Amino acid sequence: MVQQILVHNHPFNKKLKLCQPTRLLLSSTKRPPHNPKRKFSLILVTSNAFYANTTFVCFTHLLGVQHLLTRQTCNYVFPLFAEFSDTCFFSPLKLKFFHNKNILTVFSAKLLLFFDLILLSQCARYLRRTAFGAYGGKLKNHTPIDMGEIVARAALEASGVSPNNVNSVIFGNCIHASDDAGYLARHVTLRMGLPIHVPAMSVNRLCGSGFQSIIDAAREIMVGDSNVVIAGGSESMSQATYAVRDVRFGTKFGAKLGLHDTLMETLTDTFVGAPMGMTAETIATKFGITRQQADEVALRSQTRWRLANNNGYFKQEIVPVKVKTKKGEENFEVDEHPRETSMEILGKLPSAFKKGGIVTAGNASGICDGASAVIVASEKAVKDYHLTPLVKIIGWNVSGCDPSIMGIGPVPAVKGLMEKVQMNLKDMDLVEVNEAFASQCAVVERELKLDPDKTNVNGGAIALGHPLATSGNRIVVHLMHELRRRNLKYGLGSACIGGGQGIAMILENVCDSMQRASNFCITLRFMFSRNLDPLTETYSLNFYLHYLSQWPDQFLVAENHNGELMGYIMGKTEGDGENLHGHVTAVSVDCRYRRLGSAVKLIAALEDVSEKKNAYYVDLYVRVSNRLAVDIYLSQGYALYRRVIGYYSGDQEEDAYDMRKALPIDVTQQSLVTSKRSVHPDELMEAENQVCQSCALISLVTCAGFAGYFAYAARTNPTFKRTTRIIYYSLAAVPYWRLSQLHNYIHQLLVAVVLQTDL
Known part of the structure; x- marks a missing residue:
């Protein structure tokens, strides 16, 4: 067999x-x-x-x-x-x-x-890094272990993973700057208070160490050794030591003992006999990169970082670090290396590595201190521990290249990765290239034909700095946050590596709750009725069933990649002629999954349904005081149509804005012509009330006729009497059973029959 x-x-x-x-x-x-x-x-x-x-x-x-x-x-x-x-x-x-x-x-x-690998998050603040400190700056007194513990603890707490469920800790580090730096990963594990049996490992792939820690974590999960791994990178370039060599076994009398700068030695490749800066000069010469082109890359990095920082884009990824200053203790939470600059300022800086060269302090990455960490977990861990994933690792690749032009490393690494996963660079929504040097970054962009508008959108290492073993991990952290913020799907991170290597990784954003929108089913509503509903909108069962029966195609739920309910939208179609429109009655998203663009996608799904029904516009009501919601709707194309006085009643009576969005059939957009007059809620219901009154009259006559017939039949026919009893008690078992207005009248009719026949 x-x-x-x-x-x-x-x-x-x-x-x-x-x-x-x-x-x-x-x-x-x-x-x-x-x-x-x-x-x-x-x-x-x-x-x-x-x-x-x-x-x-x-x-x-x-x-x-x-x-x-x-x-x-x-x-x-x-x-x-x-x-x-x-x-x-x-x-x-x-x-x-x-x-x-x-x-x-x-x-x-x-x-x-291959088991799916997922980087985790369960709340708004998760996978974390420190702000990067300048060389000799605010983090100069923090060892790599100090910083590693801070970011690992913050990432673990934010992810919602119990310390008892962590299976391994992996940290990247290049320069053993502190006395105990050789114990980095293990000491981070012990300081965090993880169980004593949890193993740890430090890795060193130079500038790719931050990526490598994540790759090794993924491999542990692939072979079944782990389900949850803390992966990070930590580097203190300020604490790099000076060494005295060749003295361990004694020296001759009068020997001159020189100090060796371990930082400069790390940044120099003895195989090609050149510091990293000279490899940047070599690649610039070989590929024809000019000083102006390099400075333009540097200016772009600084400008984009400043704009992103002013908009608060880095706040969610940075964990504050307490530092001592002359003014006392303060929280360090803003990258220290970025500076105001211009093409004029950059143009005046002298060449750093050779006369007439193009590499300067302004267009090279900064020497910095910092740490970063993420949680990598298997799909099994996500389900077992009820975690919320942020991104999925699609694949990675490491490739060698000529060490004399080590900056070209991302090119073969990315090309090899695309071949492995059978994707194209056009599939990438965002790209991060570690900016070791502006000339190197310019060559990578040119060779890979990268879109500048998708590449390093919030600045790179020229602005933030480049703590060697941290940068790869920092790129992954920032890429995850930016994919989430922009509601995009695929991100590519890459870096060149000293000695002639390149590394690349593709991530897929899976935190967007709108993996799919499906029709609401009644079993979901019964699930809500247990008073465990975390959603903000909780209506009566009768209300939900009314919408489900009348407009089932406009009652949608948002599901995540595990099929879990994350939110819903209730809507309906109203009016006729040029007033035919869709209406958003309620949209609600579980508090755990907000700020992911789910509400916007749910509304878009309802707009699509309304458009198929040839509706002219979609409208909704929102509290006047809810400026955040108003701004979101405005950004999605909705316009303020009119103000409804006292629309929200109860303890907090408040006005509402009637907001509208024109659909394609409304070519002239007449539906958006603002009404200068405020209205009251009863005015909104006049037309509907007229229709309801007509329907009620017809239904009343119909029910009266059915009631008479049922009463007569039940008295004269025992079989019919038993059937009526079964139907009645079946409906009574679900008192709000109401799949349509007609069924509701039938229920009332059966009540009347029961009373008349004494069933």
Whole structure:
């Protein structure tokens, strides 16, 4: 008997239309008998080769449960190779069963079962970094461990993950600046108070260390070693030490002992015999980058940072650090390195590395201090711990390049990544390139043909600074926040690495609650009725059912990637002729998922429904005092039509704005012509009341006729009498059952019949 395992894990295979997270399906979940000669057929369906370029990953089937094991836990390894076809299907592989203590294990040297990896957040303040301190600035007295603990603790607290559920801690660090810097990741773990058994690891891929910590966290999750990992980077360039070499075993009398600057040594590649700044000069010469072009990149970085900072875009990602100053203790929470500048100021700066060169202090990244951390988790952890994901890691790539022009590193790294995940740079909504040097950044933009309006939209390392092991992690943190703020989907982060490497990573924004809008169903409303509803709008069941029965296509719910309800919108269609319009009765979003653009998307979905009904406009009412909501609606194309006096009654009586948005059928936009006269609520209901009165009269006559007929039939026909009783008590079990106005009248009719016949 042949078993088949189907693995699908990615949304990019259009032919298969795979859009669900990883699922492992077995045609038989029974444990096979002990039979070493039994044949086994394994088929992997995946959308790209990225998920199959690891070395040894083992798949086990034990009592119907699937696991991933590391190579070290296995007694047998049988490497097999398979090539990808154009459609990215593995050819079936014929494998044998090998039993080890009743565990069935299948091995493949080119097989990787990819579990979705998600960076987490559960509230508005989550994945965090410190503000970057200038060289010798406000963070000069904070060791890498001090800063690492601050950001790791802040990220963990904001994510909602219990310390007991953390499986590993990984931190990047380049310069061992403090006495205990070699213990960085472990000491961060212990200082945070994580369980003593939680392991830790420090990594060093120079300028890519911040990315590398996240990659290593993802790999731990892939092979099943961890479900939740803290990944970060921390660097204190201000505390880089001076070393005295060749004295450990003694020196000759009178020997001159020189001090070695470990900071400068870190920034110098002895293989090519040049500091990083000279590699920037080399790449500028090779690719024809001028001083003016470099200064323009630098000015753009500084200008964009200042604009973003003034708008508060960095506040959510920065955790305050208490620092001591001459005025006392204060919170450090604004990047210290950025400065006011202009093309004139930049043009006057001298060359830093060679006479007549283009690299200056103004168009190179700043030497800074800082730390950053994120939480990386598996989809299982997201579900088990009820966490809210922010982004999903789509893929990554690290590539080597000529060390003499190490700044070109992002180009092969990005190209290789796009090939792996079968995407295109045009798919990227935002791009972050670490600005080690302006000349290097300009070359990367040119070679990859990046859109300047999508690249480093809030400035980069030339403005913020470049604490070596932190920058990659900082890019991921900022990319996540900016994707969320702009309600965009895909982001690409990249960096060059000293010694001739490049690193790149693609993220997908999954925090947007509007993964899909689906029709409201009555079971959801019964769920709300348990007084556990976190939504702001809670109406009676009768009210919801009325809208559900009359306008089901305009009663929509927002669901996240796990299918969880995150909000809803109730609307209806009113009027006729040129006054036919859609109306937003209520829109509500769970407090945990606000500020994600969900309400805007729900309203847009209702607008689409109204447009299909040939409505001329959509209107809604909003409290005059709710300026935030008014501004949001204005930004979405709604206009103030008129003021409704005392629209909101009760303890807090308040006026409302009637706001309207014209739909395409209203070519002249007559529906938006502002009414200069304020109205009262009763005036809004006149037309509807006239219609309702007519309907009520017709319904009353109809019900009277039905009541007489039912009463007569129930008295003369026992079978009909029993049927009426069943219908009545069925309806009575749900007293507000009302799928249409007619059903409501039928319910009233049956009440009348019961009273008349004494059922």
